[in-house]
Amino acid sequence: MKKTLLGATVAASLMFAGASFAQNCTPSAGTPVLNGATSNTPQAAFDTCTAADQLAVSCSGLNPIGNATDAVWAVTVGPGAHNGSFQITTSVGTYDIYAGLMSGTCNGSSPCPLEADSNGAGGSETLGPVDGLANGSYFLLVTTFGAGCGPVVITPPTLPVSLQGFSVE
């Protein structure tokens, strides 16, 4: 018997691939073009303890984020070429960062275009690459799957990994 694999995230993703934004969350024009920043790129620092508990679920939908505080930034990708990845770091060894780049409705159910929870407490997260993203408006969410909060530093997309040397002897 064949069965349709239409999961929760699929259903929701179908709903939220749209484009237009409500007026109350339209980011300002001219936000980062993300053309592969250099080391001189400024960083955005923010303490998520000063944010509110804004969202109940993460991009994955079935992974509720919980009562932790959620910091949300409006981000514009493009126009023009864009590449690299966002870096989100914390100086608090107990803060386990979860980061997601949400599209369209900034919704909590559909799969995010990008999400990251690769590392544990105190670890940094890499959100990207943004290369495949359509130009448009997105929302960057920084929170945690569990409890806690802390200061974070967001670095816009940086240069991709590069090879400095290779030898076989």
Added chain:
Amino acid sequence: MKVRLKVSVAIALLALLSTASAADSRPTSPVPSEMLSVLSEPEFGVAFPYQETRANVKLTNLSNKTVTIDAIRPRLATDKFLGTTPIEIAPNGSVEFEVAIQTDHGVGRIAKYFDVYTGNLDTPEMSFAVRGFVDWVVDPESVKVDFGNIDEINGATRTLTIKRVPGSNLKLTGVVDDGDRFKTEVVDDGLGIHLVSKKNAPLGLFDEYVILSTSSTLQPKVGLRVRGQMVTRLVPSMNPVDFALMRTGESSERIVRLEEIDGKPIKIGSVRVEGIEAQATLQDCIPKNDSCMNLRIGFPAQSERGQRGGKVVLELLPSKREFPIEFGALIIGKDTQIRNLDDDLRASAEAEPQVSDVIRNAIRKPPQPLEMPAPEGKGPLLTWQASNEYGVWGYEIFRGSSKDGPFKRVSHDFIKRLDSSGEIGSIYRWRDMDAESGTTYYYYVGLVYEDGRKREFTTPQAVKAK
């Protein structure tokens, strides 16, 4: 077919409803537990798609009282806690148990979450994540198709060739589940997939996985992602309909233009909304045109935060087939603050540097790359240096007997990134202990990202093993 469609719709609606209700019953505690702790991050190691794997978890009682754990629940029903509760942990004592993790089509680093309850089964005392890396034999980038709109009269076909990890002889052996929309065949002696859209497939958006079996014991199943929209001659100007971010107490409205692409009159029977209380009405286009109608969707004000959405189901006449148009929004609080990254970055750039920072930066030496020692032994030694290692999970070594291959992975495990920050850079060394003295080999280093993507990091280099 219709039964399956209804099942699919029901599943989708259940998912939406469960997600919406999740907004009301958040399972995690807002503050870290002072009672329980996972002292080392639980890891399941390396797994492959569509596989069950396990991890050990050690919970420690940080308090000076005995703690009773009443329940340990995975957030995804496919994962499992493999112990029994209640569990008593003595003061400053620990308990170990296993959890089972079910992987799906996703690759790269994944995290699965569990909640631990002590007494109050509504609010967990603490939560923990189990992480691991889902590797692959069939490159997921080679098994995805976006069809866009599929006109059901003309249909759509597509043939794909799978890309395998170097050295693999995996072949596709059959179709496990091809869903409602495509007839799927394995072609090209197990290296290709041929898709043909089915007549009378469910209309509307789809984003699903066709599951195929393989000859590989490492990856016995492959998920082929298919996306698009099945349409008749009636095409909506947008689907899904995005109401974006809405604040509690605000209502909103969107208009979707429906057009019959053959220029014939549009005939629609009933219009209903599923999944949420919303209004959907059909109106004439301006100027009036029989082959055009406007669908007006009114999203009423919501009082609770979270994701809300549903679908407008149009009954097409005379076929009586149903065409769903999805819509949704994320409801946030009236005073929820959305920061602007550009503003924050600009403020950071324009901020006057502190004198102490200037002095610190002037005297600080640039950080040196982390360096891996050379493994003992006689085999060929590979050394490479990487910088900007953001998002890199690790490296693999491939070996061949000629510059053009074939190559095979010879590093047993991933060589994990040394620099956890990603910004310092690292020098890696790996020695081939299995090389035969006097034989010439070609080696290259493969790069593995945290999201599961892989690419060749170096070109092959030759060496004669001593």
